Every structure is written in C-alpha cells, then in structure tokens.
Amino acid sequence: xxFTEDLSVFVADFGVPVSAGGKNGLGILDMPSEMIADxxxxxxxxxxxxxTSDFSSFTAGDNVTVDxxxxxxxxxxxxxxxKFTKVMLMRT
Numbered sequence: 001x002x003f004t005e006d007l008s009v010f011v012a013d014f015g016v017p018v019s020a021g022g023k024n025g026l027g028i029l030d031m032p033s034e035m036i037a038d039x040x041x042x043x044x045x046x047x048x049x050x051x052t053s054d055f056s057s058f059t060a061g062d063n064v065t066v067d068x069x070x071x072x073x074x075x076x077x078x079x080x081x082x083k084f085t086k087v088m089l090m091r092t
Contacts, residue, residue, distance in 0.1 A: 007051045007083055016067035018050060025054040027087075029066050046071060046089035052078065058087055 008026070015026030027050040036043055048066055058064075058076035064087070065071070071089040079086050 005083075007053070010084075011049070011051060018048065018055065018064065018066050020055060020062060020064040021057060023055060025050065027055075027066065046091060048087040048089055049079070050085050050087065052083055052085045055085065055087075058085065063092070064089065 011026040011028055014028050016029055018025050018027040027048045030047045030049070031044050032047070033042055033044050035041070046066075048064070048071075058073050060073055060075055062073040063070065064073060066089070070092045072092050074088040074090050076085050076087045078084075
C-alpha cells in the first residue's frame with residue numbers, strides 16, 4: 001500500500017508567500033547571519049525551502065519574490081529524497 005503525504009502541511013505554519021515563473025505557493029525563508037573576514041564583516045545568506053512539485057524549475061539567475069521582496073536564485077538543490085528543494089538566494 002502506497003503512502004501519500006500532503007507536503008503543504010510542512011510549510012503551512014511558517015511559510016511565506018513565494019512567487020516565481022508564474023507560480024505561487026509557500027516557502028520557508030531562513031536568513032542566517034555569519035561573521036566573516038576575522039569578525040569584521042557580518043553577512044547574511046538567504047535560503048528558501050519549497051515543496052519541489054510547487055517550484056520544480058528553479059535555475060540559477062531566476063527572479064523570485066519572497067514575502068514581497070525580490071531575490072535572484074543562486075543555486076537550487078534537492079533535499080534528501082527530492083520532495084523539498086533548498087534554494088540559495090541573493091537579495092536584489
């Protein structure tokens with residue numbers, strides 16, 4: 001017997017609106033900060049986690065709107081079994 005999951009449940013509570021390539025959905029945006037250059041510079045990475053079936057065609061350079069702000073895709077990467085995609089972003 002096959003087990004079917006409703007993956008939208010995983011992004012429902014903490015998800016923010018995502019729009020890209022004419023598609024809309026939810027994603028979880030993480031913005032971890034890191035000190036670099038011997039503690040002189042504080043930098044922020046932007047990482048978006050989305051359900052792969054909702055946004056399956058991300059490629060580097062694509063524009064995406066997350067929670068009303070514009071970003072550019074740096075690199076999309078499938079997570080584990082490919083049901084979710086981690087998308088590294090750059091703020092534009």
